[in-house]
Amino acid sequence: MGDAGVLVLGSVRSAWAVGLGVCVALSSLGSACSSRSGGDELPSNVPPPNGASAGAGGSGGARIDAPPPPPVGAAGGEKSVVVTVSTGGKPVVVANSGGSDPGGSGAGGAGGTSGAGSLCQPPALVVPGCVQALESESLVALCNGSDDDCDGSVDEGCKCDPGAVQPCFLGEPGRRHVGACVDGEQVCVRNGELETRWGECKGGILPKPEACDTLDNDCNGCVDDFDDCKPTGSCPGPGDPRIPTGQPLAPYPLRGRDFFMGDATGWSWTVVGGPCDALNASSPSFVLTDASSETATLTPKLSGDYTVTMTVTLPDGSLFTCTWIVHIQGPGLRVEMCYPESSTQDLDLYLKQPGKTTPWFTGEAQFSTSLDQCCWANCEANLRGGSVMPAPMQPVTRADWGYPTSPLALCQGGPQGPSWQSVGFCASPRLDIDNNLQEGTGLPENINVDAPREGETFRIMVANFTGALSHPLVNVYCDGHRTATIGAAPDQVPNFSGTSGSISIGALWRVADVTTHVTGTQTSCTVSVLHAPASPTAFDVTYDDPRF
Numbered sequence: 001m002g003d004a005g006v007l008v009l010g011s012v013r014s015a016w017a018v019g020l021g022v023c024v025a026l027s028s029l030g031s032a033c034s035s036r037s038g039g040d041e042l043p044s045n046v047p048p049p050n051g052a053s054a055g056a057g058g059s060g061g062a063r064i065d066a067p068p069p070p071p072v073g074a075a076g077g078e079k080s081v082v083v084t085v086s087t088g089g090k091p092v093v094v095a096n097s098g099g100s101d102p103g104g105s106g107a108g109g110a111g112g113t114s115g116a117g118s119l120c121q122p123p124a125l126v127v128p129g130c131v132q133a134l135e136s137e138s139l140v141a142l143c144n145g146s147d148d149d150c151d152g153s154v155d156e157g158c159k160c161d162p163g164a165v166q167p168c169f170l171g172e173p174g175r176r177h178v179g180a181c182v183d184g185e186q187v188c189v190r191n192g193e194l195e196t197r198w199g200e201c202k203g204g205i206l207p208k209p210e211a212c213d214t215l216d217n218d219c220n221g222c223v224d225d226f227d228d229c230k231p232t233g234s235c236p237g238p239g240d241p242r243i244p245t246g247q248p249l250a251p252y253p254l255r256g257r258d259f260f261m262g263d264a265t266g267w268s269w270t271v272v273g274g275p276c277d278a279l280n281a282s283s284p285s286f287v288l289t290d291a292s293s294e295t296a297t298l299t300p301k302l303s304g305d306y307t308v309t310m311t312v313t314l315p316d317g318s319l320f321t322c323t324w325i326v327h328i329q330g331p332g333l334r335v336e337m338c339y340p341e342s343s344t345q346d347l348d349l350y351l352k353q354p355g356k357t358t359p360w361f362t363g364e365a366q367f368s369t370s371l372d373q374c375c376w377a378n379c380e381a382n383l384r385g386g387s388v389m390p391a392p393m394q395p396v397t398r399a400d401w402g403y404p405t406s407p408l409a410l411c412q413g414g415p416q417g418p419s420w421q422s423v424g425f426c427a428s429p430r431l432d433i434d435n436n437l438q439e440g441t442g443l444p445e446n447i448n449v450d451a452p453r454e455g456e457t458f459r460i461m462v463a464n465f466t467g468a469l470s471h472p473l474v475n476v477y478c479d480g481h482r483t484a485t486i487g488a489a490p491d492q493v494p495n496f497s498g499t500s501g502s503i504s505i506g507a508l509w510r511v512a513d514v515t516t517h518v519t520g521t522q523t524s525c526t527v528s529v530l531h532a533p534a535s536p537t538a539f540d541v542t543y544d545d546p547r548f
């Protein structure tokens with residue numbers, strides 16, 4: 001059995017906080033928070049980072065790849081911030097309201113007048129919160145998913161467990177969980193043989209130039225904080241009841257009239273998916289229909305975050321745009337496997353029944369699959385008795401690990417939906433998307449346990465059936481939260497090729513053990529990535545060896 005390195009829990013996600021301070025619920029008053037004019041730029045007293053532009057772009061979504069440094073010494077206004085470093089070493093962020101020097105640093109504070117007379121004053125107006133530039137955020141115990149020193153990198157220098165996923169925010173830390181801002185996610189990767197580091201923070205919604213849309217786009221605590229904003233529409237932010245959580249394989253309506261009531265001459269919807277879509281853009285993990293209509297429909301195949309953008313064309317040709325995150329949250333444990341070669345090759349996902357440690361195969365080929373696991377043979381809507389050796393046409397019973405069956409809504413929207421409807425329920429465990437090049441190609445493959453019990457441990461395995469070199473990635477979701485991503489670049493599984501599973505066992509990758517923690521109806525997980533017996537870091541890949 002492989003050596004296991006323990007990953008982090010995925011149960012606790014930062015709460016989606018609504019804006020800290022909302023100056024005016026709607027800007028129908030005509031004037032809003034600060035008195036700066038225009039809605040197309042970041043606060044003028046926050047200088048752009050060296051050599052970089054701070055958040056350019058239009059309504060389609062500006063991204064601040066390199067957030068501004070702390071405006072030490074900048075001409076003050078209500079947003080001035082002074083950073084001091086105490087002798088204890090932990091940086092301290094000090095808000096400088098009203099232009100007075102907080103003392104000690106000799107920096108900041110002078111001359112600001114923009115706060116005068118505005119409707120939004122500190123403390124409603126949040127400070128950026130950047131600390132002094134740090135060599136490593138770990139030195140000051142700031143391994144927290146925030147880019148505390150605003151150098152464009154989250155938790156640099158912090159140790160982590162390869163494969164672990166954490167929420168992260170690439171904007172100024174003071175803007176995190178404020179207004180429209182939503183965390184993205186980052187995956188822990190190897191950095192050489194012995195080191196680890198957090199990878200790029202992807203997804204989420206960063207501060208954008210303020211727009212007139214009833215949302216605090218720049219996440220400074222103030223909605224529509226510029227002059228003469230009379231919103232024609234209302235964009236949703238985190239926690240907005242108009243953007244409820246969705247379910248995998250269930251149609252999710254995107255109703256434009258929930259967000260824009262005025263005259264429109266055109267509608268346009270775009271959706272960006274998660275890590276499997278980044279791997280295989282030609283076969284998205286979702287279907288978007290009526291993308292040029294007032295109401296579109298998103299049908300996601302996978303759990304996780306989908307970024308939705310709605311663009312309305314007004315009669316005068318101007319555009320009204322909203323971008324938000326739709327969380328797709330399948331219940332219990334969901335294991336997804338995707339790979340860039342999925343249109344031409346067949347890999348198979350396996351999940352061993354908790355408590356079992358038997359070999360994955362009982363004979364010389366992958367057709368001789370053990371049945372104390374959930375896989376193509378015994379876990380799909382249609383059971384494939386005729387394909388299982390050694391007795392062709394032997395009856396195969398459905399994988400039954402004692403869980404209750406699940407409502408049809410959890411699986412009938414998938415490629416095997418009609419078959420599940422004939423079954424009458426969604427099984428659990430269940431393999432509901434099978435990429436086998438015949439019934440499905442270019443698809444992710446996933447196995448679900450909708451209602452696992454407390455303290456169960458499931459082993460995940462990927463078998464290379466066609467045999468040619470491929471690069472699978474496995475995501476583990478618990479209650480819809482991505483807990484681990486294993487096999488993503490730069491930590492791809494090497495040499496995952498071998499003889500075809502039709503004539504031999506071929507290449508098997510024992511991915512991880514997932515242990516569930518169940519409280520009431522909530523499930524979280526601990527994921528232990530598996531390693532080869534002789535190596536603390538290598539993936540546990542074997543060739544023609546069926547061992548557990």
Ligand SMILES: [Ca+2]
Binds near residue numbers: 146147149150154156
């Ligand atoms: Ca940083």
Ligand SMILES: [Ca+2]
Binds near residue numbers: 154156
């Ligand atoms: Ca940090």
Ligand SMILES: [Ca+2]
Binds near residue numbers: 210
């Ligand atoms: Ca704002």
Ligand SMILES: [Ca+2]
Binds near residue numbers: 216225
């Ligand atoms: Ca706004």
